[in-house]
Amino acid sequence: MNTEASLADPVYRSGYIAIVGRPNVGKSTLLNRLVGQKISITSKKSQTTRHRIHGIFTDEYSQFVFVDTPGFQTRHTNRLNSGMNRLVTQTLRDVDIVILVIEAMRFDDRDKLVVKLLPKSKPVVLALNKIDRLTDKSQLLPFLEKMSKEFDFAAMVPISAENGGQLPELIAAIRPHLPQNPPLFLEDEVTDRDERFIAAELVREKLFRLLGEEIPYSTSVIIDQFTVEDELRRIHASIVVDKSSQKAIVIGKDGEKLKLIATQARKDMEESFGGKVYLKIWVKIKSGWAEDARMLKTLGYE
Numbered sequence: 627m628n629t630e631a632s633l634a635d636p637v638y639r640s641g642y643i644a645i646v647g648r649p650n651v652g653k654s655t656l657l658n659r660l661v662g663q664k665i666s667i668t669s670k671k672s673q674t675t676r677h678r679i680h681g682i683f684t685d686e687y688s689q690f691v692f693v694d695t696p697g698f699q700t701r702h703t704n705r706l707n708s709g710m711n712r713l714v715t716q717t718l719r720d721v722d723i724v725i726l727v728i729e730a731m732r733f734d735d736r737d738k739l740v741v742k743l744l745p746k747s748k749p750v751v752l753a754l755n756k757i758d759r760l761t762d763k764s765q766l767l768p769f770l771e772k773m774s775k776e777f778d779f780a781a782m783v784p785i786s787a788e789n790g791g792q793l794p795e796l797i798a799a800i801r802p803h804l805p806q807n808p809p810l811f812l813e814d815e816v817t818d819r820d821e822r823f824i825a826a827e828l829v830r831e832k833l834f835r836l837l838g839e840e841i842p843y844s845t846s847v848i849i850d851q852f853t854v855e856d857e858l859r860r861i862h863a864s865i866v867v868d869k870s871s872q873k874a875i876v877i878g879k880d881g882e883k884l885k886l887i888a889t890q891a892r893k894d895m896e897e898s899f900g901g902k903v904y905l906k907i908w909v910k911i912k913s914g915w916a917e918d919a920r921m922l923k924t925l926g927y928e
């Protein structure tokens with residue numbers, strides 16, 4: 627990507643960035659364009675970070691670490707209720723920059739709700755997405771002017787996440803707001819996420835989409851078994867909760883909730899992996915963990 631802006635400002639900058647916006651504005655498309663495949667961090671140091679990292683974009687002079695924002699990371703999230711709001715505000719307080727994505731020429735009530743959650747003390751860059759759809763470009767300036775009255779944005783950049791249009795401009799607009807830091811992650815600490823990891827993420831995503839505010843965000847999902855026989859993947863996963871009351875919530879009445887989580891996760895896995903998936907999920911309570919060496923290993927403590 628274009629590093630001209632970096633050359634004009636030859637200090638190393640790095641920091642955490644959250645991407646927010648109402649459903650369907652193109653957040654995932656933008657993230658995928660910016661960072662490609664989901665990644666995982668292998669370094670011990672990074673396990674102490676408060677953020678769940680989605681992906682990293684590094685150039686010669688900067689490193690952009692994109693974090694997952696609870697409430698915005700799941701597909702088709704319509705719920706922006708108080709529990710979620712708290713999680714979102716907490717995440718946004720901890721990042722260096724926020725990117726608000728909206729659709730070109732549209733700013734509806736749901737966008738307004740998201741704007742209400744934006745931190746006043748952080749730079750927020752507005753990405754006006756889907757400009758490829760715009761037939762009448764003369765609407766752009768008046769719209770941006772209107773948006774500048776809605777919030778004090780650090781910058782406003784029209785983009786097309788789908789075809790990559792103006793993404794270097796977006797990066798150049800974000801960069802000056804990153805703190806002066808050495809890279810937060812070195813190249814050998816970052817790897818593409820494997821299927822096991824993606825499987826765990828998909829279960830986690832469904833769990834939070836269906837139960838979001840009822841269970842702690844720290845609840846983990848562990849893949850106990852992952853085998854591939856021809857086109858069939860057999861996956862055994864555990865959702866590890868703190869208390870028996872949470873176990874009951876995850877399972878739901880007559881096991882309905884857990885069934886829903888499993889069905890939706892399996893469908894997404896089949897789509898991601900391109901083959902049939904047999905998925906079985908257990909819900910376990912965290913107590914007695916220390917004795918479980920395998921679990922400690924999975925969690926990276928060994």
Ligand SMILES: Nc1nc2c(ncn2[C@@H]2O[C@H](COP(=O)(O)OP(=O)(O)OP(=O)(O)O)[C@@H](O)[C@H]2O)c(=O)[nH]1
Nearest residue numbers: 649650651652653654655700701702756786787788
């Ligand atoms: N024309 C056009 N379509 C886009 C662009 N970016 C995203 N889309 C489409 O908009 C739809 C929503 O994109 P997503 O990236 O899934 O949106 P999202 O904000 O992550 O949605 P949620 O996961 O529901 O919150 C998809 O059909 C994309 O293909 C763009 O720049 N131009």
